[in-house]
Amino acid sequence: MTENMYDVIVAGAGMAGLLAAATASKGGAKVLLLDRNDRTEVGKKTNWGWVCGDAVASSHLQFITSRTGLDFSHPELNNKVDGVYALSPDLKSKFLFEGEGYILNRPKFETKLLEFALKSGVEYLPNFEVERPLIENNFVVGVAGKDAGKEHKEFKAKVVIDALGIATTIRRKLPENPYVERDIDIDDIESTGRFLYEFELDHEDLNFYDPKNAIIHLNQEIAPGGYGWVFPKGDNKVNIGIGVQRRSLGIRNEKLKKNDNLHSLMDEYVRTNPVVKNIKPFTEGHNGSKGYWSVAVRRQMESLVFNGYLGAGDSMAMPNPISAGGIGPAMVSGILAGENAAYAVSKGDVGIDSLWKYNLEFNNLYGKKTAALEVFRIYLQSLNNDVINYGMKNFLSPSEAESLSYGNVPELGLASKFKMILKGASNLSAFTNLLHVVKKMKQLNELYSRYPQSPKEFMAWKGIVSREMADVKEKFKPNPI
Numbered sequence: 022m023t024e025n026m027y028d029v030i031v032a033g034a035g036m037a038g039l040l041a042a043a044t045a046s047k048g049g050a051k052v053l054l055l056d057r058n059d060r061t062e063v064g065k066k067t068n069w070g071w072v073c074g075d076a077v078a079s080s081h082l083q084f085i086t087s088r089t090g091l092d093f094s095h096p097e098l099n100n101k102v103d104g105v106y107a108l109s110p111d112l113k114s115k116f117l118f119e120g121e122g123y124i125l126n127r128p129k130f131e132t133k134l135l136e137f138a139l140k141s142g143v144e145y146l147p148n149f150e151v152e153r154p155l156i157e158n159n160f161v162v163g164v165a166g167k168d169a170g171k172e173h174k175e176f177k178a179k180v181v182i183d184a185l186g187i188a189t190t191i192r193r194k195l196p197e198n199p200y201v202e203r204d205i206d207i208d209d210i211e212s213t214g215r216f217l218y219e220f221e222l223d224h225e226d227l228n229f230y231d232p233k234n235a236i237i238h239l240n241q242e243i244a245p246g247g248y249g250w251v252f253p254k255g256d257n258k259v260n261i262g263i264g265v266q267r268r269s270l271g272i273r274n275e276k277l278k279k280n281d282n283l284h285s286l287m288d289e290y291v292r293t294n295p296v297v298k299n300i301k302p303f304t305e306g307h308n309g310s311k312g313y314w315s316v317a318v319r320r321q322m323e324s325l326v327f328n329g330y331l332g333a334g335d336s337m338a339m340p341n342p343i344s345a346g347g348i349g350p351a352m353v354s355g356i357l358a359g360e361n362a363a364y365a366v367s368k369g370d371v372g373i374d375s376l377w378k379y380n381l382e383f384n385n386l387y388g389k390k391t392a393a394l395e396v397f398r399i400y401l402q403s404l405n406n407d408v409i410n411y412g413m414k415n416f417l418s419p420s421e422a423e424s425l426s427y428g429n430v431p432e433l434g435l436a437s438k439f440k441m442i443l444k445g446a447s448n449l450s451a452f453t454n455l456l457h458v459v460k461k462m463k464q465l466n467e468l469y470s471r472y473p474q475s476p477k478e479f480m481a482w483k484g485i486v487s488r489e490m491a492d493v494k495e496k497f498k499p500n501p502i
């Protein structure tokens with residue numbers, strides 16, 4: 022049975038979907054927001070709960086405030102941090118990764134966004150499982166799924182915004198098309214898990230718990246192909262977890278003759294933290310204190326639009342390829358997708374040409390740096406702990422590393438290091454490779470600065486991006502140990 026015609030259907034009421042729905046509605050569209058969760062659990066990602074590190078840069082929150090007028094404070098913001106620091110495996114080098122930010126109370130944050138969406142006039146249908154897009158004449162024209170009573174239902178709209186997160190049942194079921202790919206390479210996905218713990222501080226050691234900063238441990242034995250994190254939530258509470266690349270984990274296990282999985286690595290990471298002691302799980306409205314989920318760490322899908330279709334947030338692989346931070350891009354893209362959907366509907370043209378403006382706006386505000394960051398991530402995954410230790414000490418100054426983490430490529434400092442004496446063949450090759458990586462990052466930044474102005478130029482451009490990325494993956498294979 023096909024129900025009601027809407028201007029815009031937003032599938033998924035997470036960070037991206039809630040803001041997309043609110044913005045489209047404020048833009049004058051008749052909006053239906055669908056999500057499988059009950060209203061009391063808005064934003065819950067999986068049965069495991071609101072699984073996330075919950076850290077977000079202040080700049081993203083400021084952007085949301087500037088575009089929506091929404092202000093954030095306690096209780097949806099748990100704790101302010103001065104920055105996010107990445108530590109080398111030997112803990113001797115520390116690089117600032119991202120500036121000031123907040124650790125969120127995710128359930129409260131998303132409840133606030135839902136209230137905003139409802140006030141903006143959005144029609145909200147919780148407990149609805151989205152199973153697939155409805156397709157007519159190569160256009161997405163709605164979605165099909167099951168309601169709370171497990172009854173099959175179809176809803177039609179002029180435009181569908183896919184905000185279903187990484188396991189999206191819409192993008193993965195789009196008609197075969199040259200714009201939005203349906204699959205993501207498994208090597209571009211991190212398996213992650215996090216705990217929420219109250220603890221007693223055994224002694225002070227800012228390398229393992231820092232009440233004022235979020236810390237990240239780069240360590241290919243502890244978190245192969247990813248990293249561990251300790252994010253302070255205030256009042257001796259912590260969000261602690263790890264992310265791993267499955268392929269790196271397999272290589273690491275084989276080399277070390279171990280049989281670890283994400284669960285055992287997470288337990289070990291918490292057990293070996295020397296300062297976080299006498300832990301007690303807390304939930305703060307979450308479903309349990311332990312949870313697992315996946316994050317894509319590649320550039321966002323090259324096109325975020327198709328006929329009658331826009332994607333936002335994790336459904337489009339938007340998290341930062343190095344930090345896996347996806348809250349910011351999910352919220353930014355949600356707002357832009359909502360605005361563009363409403364605009365296209367008002368013009369009476371929801372074809373890919375008309376929706377293309379969203380690609381350009383997202384690329385300009387955020388997306389243009391992610392391909393370069395993906396290159397750096399692939400390089401990082403090819404280094405063992407010794408080389409990471411050496412490289413963080415000798416290859417880059419903290420300010421060069423910080424600018425790399427934002428996707429900007431440093432110029433002078435690196436060239437001058439040609440003169441330095443590098444100890445060990447593996448370090449020399451890692452440094453030569455870094456120079457190659459920096460060159461690739463520049464090329465990709467340049468390519469993304471020439472993001473195609475319309476679908477017509479897209480295929481040629483995408484061909485170059487795909488070749489560049491394939492080259493990088495061919496040259497740098499995961500090699501954690």
Ligand SMILES: Cc1cc2nc3c(=O)[nH]c(=O)nc-3n(C[C@H](O)[C@H](O)[C@H](O)COP(=O)(O)OP(=O)(O)OC[C@H]3O[C@@H](n4cnc5c(N)ncnc54)[C@H](O)[C@@H]3O)c2cc1C
Nearest residue numbers: 033035036037057073074075076151186334335346347348
């Ligand atoms: C362990 C972990 C740690 C992380 N740490 C950080 C961090 O510290 N900082 C940061 O910025 N990012 C972090 N991220 C990434 C961040 O959580 C995501 O990028 C962000 O939640 C994306 O928001 P979204 O709205 O796109 O998707 P989601 O939050 O996944 O929301 C998707 C919504 O769609 C609903 N849905 C899904 N499928 C269906 C369906 N078939 N039918 C109906 N509804 C459906 C879900 O219930 C959910 O409400 C982390 C991720 C993980 C897994």
